[in-house]
Amino acid sequence: MTEETMLALDGVTLAFGPKLIQRDISLEVRRGSIFAIMGGSGCGKSTLLKSMIGLLRPTTGRFSVQGEDYWAATPARRDVINHRFGVLFQSGALWSSMTLGENVALPMQMLTQLAPDTIRRMVELKLGFVGLSEAIDLMPSEISGGMRKRAGLARALSLDPDILFFDEPSAGLDPITSARLDDLILNLRDGLGATIVIVSHELPSLFRIADAGIFLDARSKTPIAHGSPAQLRDHCTDPQVHAFMTREREQGDNNP
Incomplete structure (x- = not known):
């Protein structure tokens, strides 16, 4: 610091x-x-x-x-x-009609000129950082609350905010999931x-x-x-x- x-x-x-x-x-x-x-x-x-x-x-x-x-x-x-700025809201605030990958991709699609294949690679990197690379095509309703928080964190990181x-x-x-989020x-x-x-x-x-x-x-x-x-x-x-x-x-x- x-x-x-x-x-x-x-x-x-x-x-x-x-x-x-x-x-x-x-x-x-x-x-x-x-x-x-x-x-x-x-x-x-x-x-x-x-x-x-x-x-x-x-x-x-x-x-x-x-x-x-x-x-x-x-x-x-x-x-x-x-x-x-990157923001993680209390509920995760994921779009329920989109997959995790689509949720993370949305800010890049709206605010950058990146090509679709580049966005896909960036999404994979962000989800990989929070340990959700294998959940890229799952819907928010298909994952746990802790996973939704991590997916929300991946979306908060989509534009590489400082x-x-x-x-x-x-x-x-729960305490274990909370501790893992603290580590992240x-x-x-x-x-x-x-x-x-x-x-x-x-x-x-x-x-x-x-x-x-x-x-x-x-x-x-x-x-x-x-x-x-x-x-x-x-x-x-x-x-x-x-x-x-x-x-x-x-x-x-x-x-x-």
């Missing part, structure tokens, strides 16, 4: 009309880091992620990508920036040099992969802590943060 700032928010407020979601959000995501957006239910984690991928314009504040003001750019320039956004990638997965995410950072922003409430995954983060508070509607999950667990004195970051440990202590 370098000290280069890839993404930055400065004094951002997010709202839907009069409904305030979060205010005074400031953060920096360094190149090659895995940055976690943390907090309890309803605090605005996914809303913040949507804003960072260009789906929700902040009410106030600045969002920049490598120093370039995203919302001050022209729509054409924002499209160029968006092509640097910035990846994951919304609850481990949600609904670490490989993306270490092998491809990707910068990753992840929304998650899964503590084992957060402690294993995230090296920086922000904690959003639902009551005050402001960020109340910054740091890696381990730093927040071991050093943050805010009772809400402490309860969130130690909940599984305390549950384990109370089990007979």
